[in-house]
Amino acid sequence: MLRFVVRRLLQLIPILFGLSILLFAWLRLLPGGPAAALLGERATPERVAAINRTYGLDQPLFVQYWRYLQRVAQFDFGDSTQTGRPVTQVIIDQFPGTIELTIAALIFAVGVGIPLGYFAARRQGTILDNLAVVGSLVGVTIPVFFLAFLLKYFFAVELGWLPPSGRQDVRIDATHITNFFVLDGLLTREFDAAFDAVKHLILPGIALGTIPLAIIVRITRAAVLDVVNEDYVRTAEAKGLTTSVIRRRHVLRNAMLPVVTTIGLQLGLLLSGAILTERVFAFPGIGSEIVSAITNKDYAILQGVILLVAVLYVLINLVVDLLYGVLDPRVRVR
Amino acid sequence: MSLLEVEDLSVVFSRRGRRDVRAVDGVSFSVDAGQTLGVVGESGSGKSVTSLAIMGLLPRRGAAVGGEVTFGGRKLLGMRRDELRDLRGKELAMIFQDPLSALNPVVPIGRQVTEVLTRHRGMTGTDARREAARLLDLVGIPDPDRRLREYPHQLSGGMRQRALIAMAVACQPKLLIADEPTTALDVTIQAQILELLKELVRQEGTALVLITHDLGVVAGLCDRVNVMYSGRIVEAADRRTLFVDPRHPYTTGLLGSIPRLDSAEGAPLLPIPGSPTDTLPWSSACAFAPRCARSLEVCTTVTPDLEPDGRRALRCHNPVPAEEAAAVGAEGRRE
Numbered sequence: 001m002l003r004f005v006v007r008r009l010l011q012l013i014p015i016l017f018g019l020s021i022l023l024f025a026w027l028r029l030l031p032g033g034p035a036a037a038l039l040g041e042r043a044t045p046e047r048v049a050a051i052n053r054t055y056g057l058d059q060p061l062f063v064q065y066w067r068y069l070q071r072v073a074q075f076d077f078g079d080s081t082q083t084g085r086p087v088t089q090v091i092i093d094q095f096p097g098t099i100e101l102t103i104a105a106l107i108f109a110v111g112v113g114i115p116l117g118y119f120a121a122r123r124q125g126t127i128l129d130n131l132a133v134v135g136s137l138v139g140v141t142i143p144v145f146f147l148a149f150l151l152k153y154f155f156a157v158e159l160g161w162l163p164p165s166g167r168q169d170v171r172i173d174a175t176h177i178t179n180f181f182v183l184d185g186l187l188t189r190e191f192d193a194a195f196d197a198v199k200h201l202i203l204p205g206i207a208l209g210t211i212p213l214a215i216i217v218r219i220t221r222a223a224v225l226d227v228v229n230e231d232y233v234r235t236a237e238a239k240g241l242t243t244s245v246i247r248r249r250h251v252l253r254n255a256m257l258p259v260v261t262t263i264g265l266q267l268g269l270l271l272s273g274a275i276l277t278e279r280v281f282a283f284p285g286i287g288s289e290i291v292s293a294i295t296n297k298d299y300a301i302l303q304g305v306i307l308l309v310a311v312l313y314v315l316i317n318l319v320v321d322l323l324y325g326v327l328d329p330r331v332r333v334r
Numbered sequence: 335m336s337l338l339e340v341e342d343l344s345v346v347f348s349r350r351g352r353r354d355v356r357a358v359d360g361v362s363f364s365v366d367a368g369q370t371l372g373v374v375g376e377s378g379s380g381k382s383v384t385s386l387a388i389m390g391l392l393p394r395r396g397a398a399v400g401g402e403v404t405f406g407g408r409k410l411l412g413m414r415r416d417e418l419r420d421l422r423g424k425e426l427a428m429i430f431q432d433p434l435s436a437l438n439p440v441v442p443i444g445r446q447v448t449e450v451l452t453r454h455r456g457m458t459g460t461d462a463r464r465e466a467a468r469l470l471d472l473v474g475i476p477d478p479d480r481r482l483r484e485y486p487h488q489l490s491g492g493m494r495q496r497a498l499i500a501m502a503v504a505c506q507p508k509l510l511i512a513d514e515p516t517t518a519l520d521v522t523i524q525a526q527i528l529e530l531l532k533e534l535v536r537q538e539g540t541a542l543v544l545i546t547h548d549l550g551v552v553a554g555l556c557d558r559v560n561v562m563y564s565g566r567i568v569e570a571a572d573r574r575t576l577f578v579d580p581r582h583p584y585t586t587g588l589l590g591s592i593p594r595l596d597s598a599e600g601a602p603l604l605p606i607p608g609s610p611t612d613t614l615p616w617s618s619a620c621a622f623a624p625r626c627a628r629s630l631e632v633c634t635t636v637t638p639d640l641e642p643d644g645r646r647a648l649r650c651h652n653p654v655p656a657e658e659a660a661a662v663g664a665e666g667r668r669e
Contacts, residue, residue, distance in 0.1 A: 093348060231435040237391055238430075239450045241425030249449070250438050259438075328440050329485040 008318045012311065020303065024065050027299050034081035037296040055081060068303070078300035082292075090289060095308070096169055096179035100197075100284035101277065102270045104205030109212035110263060116183065117220025118252070124225065132217055133259035139214030144273065148207035148280035155203055165282035166198050175208050200283075208277040212266040219262045223255035230254070257328055265321030269311040335407065336364035337541050338509055339387070339468055342399035345380070345387050357383045360640075361401075361567040367508065370535055370542040372556030372573070374549060375589070380565035382431075382547045385511045389428050389563040390418050406508065424454040427502035431514040433494035437486040443497050444472075444482030450504040450527050473530055492523035496530070503534060510534070511543045514549065551591060553577060564621035571646035579660070581646065581653040583626045586662045618650065628652045
């Protein structure tokens with residue numbers, strides 16, 4: 001078990017090396033550069049050269065990469081070329097927002113998806129089932145930004161039930177310890193701040209969670225339909241067990257196996273998919289940061305953030321694999 | 335009145351866009367406490383469907399069950415579902431054919447045994463675990479405490495089948511239906527499992543319905559035998575009569591197709607030609623007629639009735655004469 005975890009964590013090292021080389025080369029192959037982005041139309045060759053010298057961009061690529069590695073080894077991911085803020089600080093400020101949003105989307109997708117998929121399967125062929133199947137098809141095909149826009153328009157602008165943008169009402173004077181606003185509110189017992197942060201998460205969470213929701217509904221439905229025809233469910237019936245025990249222990253537990261894998265994969269996509277949602281809801285997260293960093297050719301930010309997302313992706317998959325072992329003794333790692 | 339009485343049982347499967355399939359047709363038999371009834375027939379003859387119908391385990395949609403099943407004086411067909419659930423696992427239990435797929439792969443063996451005890455005997459916690467260990471020990475699983483914590487894939491095939499039997503006998507059921515309990519097992523393990531079932535019948539007075547296509551199993555264990563073909567009972571007799579003096583061409587065919595030590599060297603086995611079909615070319619006929627060497631004109635036009643003659647019940651227009659039957663069955667050995 002421990003060896004498995006250690007091995008998987010060690011595998012991170014070559015992954016990150018490879019990814020960092022690719023990123024490094026790819027970013028510098030893009031036309032323009034930080035200097036052009038900073039100077040805009042006023043760029044003169046002298047000033048461009050001066051900025052390039054400041055950031056070491058006049059050096060050969062492999063020299064730049066070597067210097068970058070040296071700094072990273074000391075946990076220094078560089079400074080933003082646009083604002084001069086350290087990358088680590090940008091991540092500390094912006095990433096919690098994206099994680100909160102991802103968790104909100106996941107809670108929505110799992111909390112609605114699994115029950116809906118289950119009941120669709122139990123009532124196979126009924127109106128509920130057909131609605132769930134068609135609805136999930138629509139859910140997969142609808143573009144995130146369009147759905148986000150619709151939600152914002154109806155529930156925030158027209159009905160005014162929920163806030164249209166941001167992470168927290170600026171008029172609330174909230175204390176921030178971890179930058180996870182909901183958690184902060186609970187820790188400092190400023191419950192109004194926590195509640196306000198939750199309200200800000202609802203619409204973006206639904207917008208971001210719709211595609212995973214649709215996928216989870218379909219996978220759950222298919223898995224339950226498979227499992228109810230298994231011999232062991234018939235055995236459970238032959239034992240005279242109550243319906244609730246049969247459903248919980250014998251049907252759901254087995255049907256959850258493919259669903260857990262799916263949730264893990266979706267979670268990784270959510271992290272990267274947050275960009276569009278954050279854009280529509282002016283939600284200050286890492287997605288908005290990536291968009292402006294791309295526009296500004298902000299190498300340091302892009303390198304730092306994309307590597308972080310990669311690490312998280314690998315870690316999430318590791319957790320899913322471990323969870324899978326808990327659910328299914330047949331693949332349990334020794 | 336017998337413990338289990340099945341009267342004119344029929345099961346029709348219907349699926350939209352398909353022809354209805356009459357899987358079981360007019361099956362009647364009874365079993366007493368302490369008695370073992372064998373149900374023999376090849377795949378698709380309706381043996382398993384009959385037992386599932388008795389247990390009420392057929393899918394509610396698409397399967398129409400007719401006739402009457404009485405168990406201990408209570409009618410099982412049409413019984414309320416929760417009432418039936420109270421009986422199942424407690425008074426009537428079933429052992430399935432493939433022990434690996436019949437056990438839940440993600441639940442420990444112990445939990446799968448104790449859940450029956452909790453449901454029907456109200457046992458929980460340590461009590462239930464201790465009783466589960468005793469049951470595993472009873473069915474001959476060594477080191478039961480360890481096995482209780484293990485999962486089905488960690489057990490051997492024989493042990494899985496024993497575990498399934500332990501679950502089935504956990505509440506000392508009055509009736510035990512075993513659907514080909516030894517088919518998936520090695521021959522040596524088969525013998526052990528059969529011995530175990532025999533013991534249960536002897537000690538607990540359980541009525542056993544043993545479904546099998548292995549006539550050797552029947553010879554070793556059963557008091558009475560129903561031979562089924564294409565959803566109908568074609569011959570029903572006590573074991574000795576069936577083996578020594580089989581009359582239905584299908585029964586003699588089954589017996590004739592068993593390899594025997596005492597047959598002349600090089601003598602061919604006698605397979606029954608063809609395979610069973612549920613699409614007869616005639617609307618009413620003997621289902622075995624297309625494969626029967628003794629088939630007459632009347633066999634293809636009139637469905638023969640199951641006629642009792644004291645020693646047996648036989649469904650045939652042109653039964654095998656005694657002399658010929660003796661040639662196949664007489665040395666009826668194994669007894």
